[in-house]
Amino acid sequence: xxxxxxxxxxxxxxxxxxxxxxxxxxxxxxxxxxxxxxxxxxxxxxxxxxxxxxxxxxxxxxxxxxxxxxxxxxxxxxxxxxxxxxxxxxxxxxxxxxxxxxxxxxxxxxxxxxxxxxxxxxxxxxxxxxxxxxxxxxxxxxxxxxxxxxxxxxxxxxxxxxxxxxxxxxxxxxxxxxxxxxxxxxxxxxxxxxxxxxxxxxxxxxxxxxxxxxxxxxxxxxxxxxxxxxxxxxxxxxxxxxxxxxxxxxxxxxxxxxxxxxxxxxxxxxxxxxxxxxxxxxxxxxxxxxxxxxxxxxxxxxxxxxxxxxxxxxxxxxxxxxxxxxxxxxxxxxxxxxxxxxxxxxxxxxxxxxxxxxxxxxxxxxxxxxxxxxxxxxxxxxxxxxxxxxxxxxxxxxxxxxxxxxxxxxxxxxxxxxxxxxxxxxxxxxxxxxxxxxxxxxxxxxxxxxxxxxxxxxxxxxxxxxxxxxxxxxxxxxxxxxxxxxxxxxxxxxxxxxxxxxxxxxx
Ligand SMILES: Nc1ncnc2c1ncn2[C@@H]1O[C@H](COP(=O)(O)OP(=O)(O)OP(=O)(O)O)[C@@H](O)[C@H]1O
Ligand SMILES: [Mg+2]
Numbered sequence: 001x002x003x004x005x006x007x008x009x010x011x012x013x014x015x016x017x018x019x020x021x022x023x024x025x026x027x028x029x030x031x032x033x034x035x036x037x038x039x040x041x042x043x044x045x046x047x048x049x050x051x052x053x054x055x056x057x058x059x060x061x062x063x064x065x066x067x068x069x070x071x072x073x074x075x076x077x078x079x080x081x082x083x084x085x086x087x088x089x090x091x092x093x094x095x096x097x098x099x100x101x102x103x104x105x106x107x108x109x110x111x112x113x114x115x116x117x118x119x120x121x122x123x124x125x126x127x128x129x130x131x132x133x134x135x136x137x138x139x140x141x142x143x144x145x146x147x148x149x150x151x152x153x154x155x156x157x158x159x160x161x162x163x164x165x166x167x168x169x170x171x172x173x174x175x176x177x178x179x180x181x182x183x184x185x186x187x188x189x190x191x192x193x194x195x196x197x198x199x200x201x202x203x204x205x206x207x208x209x210x211x212x213x214x215x216x217x218x219x220x221x222x223x224x225x226x227x228x229x230x231x232x233x234x235x236x237x238x239x240x241x242x243x244x245x246x247x248x249x250x251x252x253x254x255x256x257x258x259x260x261x262x263x264x265x266x267x268x269x270x271x272x273x274x275x276x277x278x279x280x281x282x283x284x285x286x287x288x289x290x291x292x293x294x295x296x297x298x299x300x301x302x303x304x305x306x307x308x309x310x311x312x313x314x315x316x317x318x319x320x321x322x323x324x325x326x327x328x329x330x331x332x333x334x335x336x337x338x339x340x341x342x343x344x345x346x347x348x349x350x351x352x353x354x355x356x357x358x359x360x361x362x363x364x365x366x367x368x369x370x371x372x373x374x375x376x377x378x379x380x381x382x383x384x385x386x387x388x389x390x391x392x393x394x395x396x397x398x399x400x401x402x403x404x405x406x407x408x409x410x411x412x413x414x415x416x417x418x419x420x421x422x423x424x425x426x427x428x429x430x431x432x433x434x435x436x437x438x439x440x441x442x443x444x445x446x447x448x449x450x451x452x453x454x455x456x457x458x459x460x461x462x463x464x465x466x467x468x469x470x471x472x473x474x475x476x477x478x479x480x481x482x483x484x485x486x487x488x489x490x491x492x493x494x495x496x497x498x499x500x501x502x503x504x505x506x507x
Contacts, residue, residue, distance in 0.1 A: 011074070013038045013202035014059075014090065014171050019068035021054055023404065025396040028054040031068065032228040034221050036171055036202035041193060043213040043234070044206045046223035046246055047436040048408030049394040052206050055223075056175050059204075060092045061085035086113070089170035093160050093177050099148055106131035106144035109163045134162045137195075139188040153345060154185050154297065161192070172196055173204040176407070178212060179434055183296060183462075190216055208408070208436050210239050222246055247438040255444035257470050258452060263287030265323065266456045267339070267425050269308065272317030277303035278480035281317070285425060285456050290447065292471030293460045295500050300480035301460045302344060305427050309341035310334045321424070335364065338424035342415055344433060344460070350414030353403030357395055358384035360402050361417045368422075387416035390449075392442035408434045415443070419450065427458040432466060444470055464493045476500050 012035035021029040029051045036042050044052050057063040059070075061079035070077050072088060079085040099108050106127045115130065117123040131144035140158035148156065157177070164172060174193075178186045193216050196203055207213055213220065214234060221231040222245040230245040244250055265284045272281040278300040285291050293301045307314040310328040319326045321337050328334045334341070343350070351360050361384040362369060369379040384398055391412040395405060402413055411434050418426060431447070432440045447470065451457055461467050467474055468491055476484040476499040484499035498504070 010037050010039075012036055013072065015071045016055070016059070017069045017071070019055070019058060019070075020066045021051075021058060021063060022066055025400075026404075027226050029058075029065070030226045032223065032226070034204075034228065034231075036204055037219075038170075038200045038202050039197050040218040041197060041203040041205050041216050042219045042221060043217035044204055044221050044223065045208075045213065045242060047394070047438055048412070048434075049406040050223040050246075050436075051226040052223060053175055053407060056092055056173050056204070056206070059085065059090055059171070059173060061090075083112075086167050089168060090173070091164045091167050091169040091171070092173035093164045093175065099156060099159060099163075101147070101149040103148060104144065105135075105142055105146050105148060105151070105159050105162075108148055108159050109134065109144070109166050111163075113167060130166070131162065134165055138162060138165070138192050158185070161189070169201060171202045171204070173206075175206045176208065176434060177205075178207065178209065185297075186212070208434065210242065210437070213242075214239065224248060243437055246436070255441040255448065255469065257290070257444070257448045260288045260448070260452045260472075262289045262472060263454070266321065268320040268323075270318050272304060272307060272314050274303065274307060274312070274314050274480075278307075278477075281482060283475060283482070283485075285458060287456055288451050288454055289472050290451050290457045290459055290470050292467040292474035293458060293477060294462070294464070294467050294474050294496050295477040297462060299477040299500065301477050302429055303480075304477075305341055305429060305458070305460060306343075308334075309339065309427065311341075335421070335423070339427070340364075340418045340421055340423045340425070341427040342418050342429060342431070344429040350417070351402045351410060353410075354401050356399045357388065357393070357402055357405070357413055358398040360413055361387060361398075361420055364417060365420045365422075383420055384416070387420045388412065390442065390446040391416050391419075392439040408436055408439070411435055412439070412443075419446075423455070425456045425458065427460070429460045430462065431459060432461075432463070464496055467491070467496065468493065478502055 015035040017033045018031045019029055020031055032055065046052055054063065058065050061082040061084050077088055103111065109131045110127050114122045115126040128144050135142050135144065138158060138161055140155065140162065142151065142155050142158060148159065178189055193203060205217055217234050219231065219233050220237065220242060222229050222242065224246060240250065263286055266287050267285040270282040273279045281304050295301050306312050310330040310333055319328060326337055328337065358381055362380045365383060366375060369376055369383055381398065388398065393412045393416065394409055402410055405413065415431060432443055435443060447457060459470060472488050474486050474491055474496065475482055476496060478500055486495060
């Protein structure tokens, strides 16, 4: 049994003891222990690369530990396969859940464990009815017959949650479940967590967002560099103490932006509209400026940015770059004109996972490190090193394939790659999503320094402290339109929230 001392008398639903996992060149987990109790939420926190997702993969039979024990009901268990873990009632919503675009919502929920009728055939009616029930139970208004490819990112996530709940679970693991959800869906997820607790499930909850950890967790466990460095009850700790355990030193959560002299107009957008997503978007971005775009998820910010970058086609709109009329019909035309866009969903779109980190970073900048058609490896490496170090990337070496990095470190690779092209304008969509509290201030510091060197930044963010900390000016969007614009001196959390939600200022 685990030696961890439970504050309640209940026996753990599952206990891990002395778990070790090594990858070539990396000790991802070093004799860690963790116990999960029925009816309780345990938050697992730690920096990017600390070993959280590795532990989840061991708990769900995806990876095999090199050593250590897993115990349930006082007996040792082993999860040689994912099915073995499900058979023991351990289920997870992963950081990157594998869903299938070509299948329907119901098929995605039940793939691998579809109910069958008395002839042993897949019972489609039962599948659709049960999918409907599970989706209703989590407040997701999604038609089980729709194809997954028709859903947006938030609804896809709800499907992943439904999938995890479709097996009869005792232990539910959520790896950064709210990263892609809107505020309303996040509230619904918290309610769901409450329901699971009330049903006696043991929940492991991984998150980089401290507000939610303090809201829903009963206990915490902290990992640092693959070791368990602290655990206890949430009631007996606070945010600063947890961060210090995680990082090993006290941290400022948002880097104080350095004052930058703002130059002339670099990008002027006017009359951008789209039949369904946004209307009449116009603004000017100046040299060295960080322009925040705040709004609730679904306000049309990302959709507008994708049109500006040439991914989708607006129905009208004009762009001037350095006071010249510019035509952007595709991302490659945008890049040629010095505009790059780092999307919110970086996990799947942003990198070639089998390729080393340094090649991923330099891929769009190869012209800069080539001479007469030959890539100069040393320069290529130096470029990759500079940008990844500044973003606090944690990797054993830059030769490592990106696919071996932790989720947050993969995000940093994508940001490094686009910053290294040294564009005029960079659009960063939720730049610190999935990035730990310690690295966040490194990302902010680097953004601020690059702005000081003349880079103009559009920062789409749903995090108010990030908007307030980093923006020279903020534009607020709601339902596809610009509803407010505030200079730095005039910004406040209350004004942002009111504008984004369409609530007037109290008299
Ligand atoms: N398949 C693999 N091959 C090699 N190294 C790996 C592999 N999977 C994980 N690692 C390494 O193990 C360490 C722990 O990674 P893990 O994904 O568990 O981190 P994490 O705590 O989930 O981080 P994040 O907050 O960024 O999601 C990292 O150094 C990572 O590069
Ligand atoms: Mg992870």
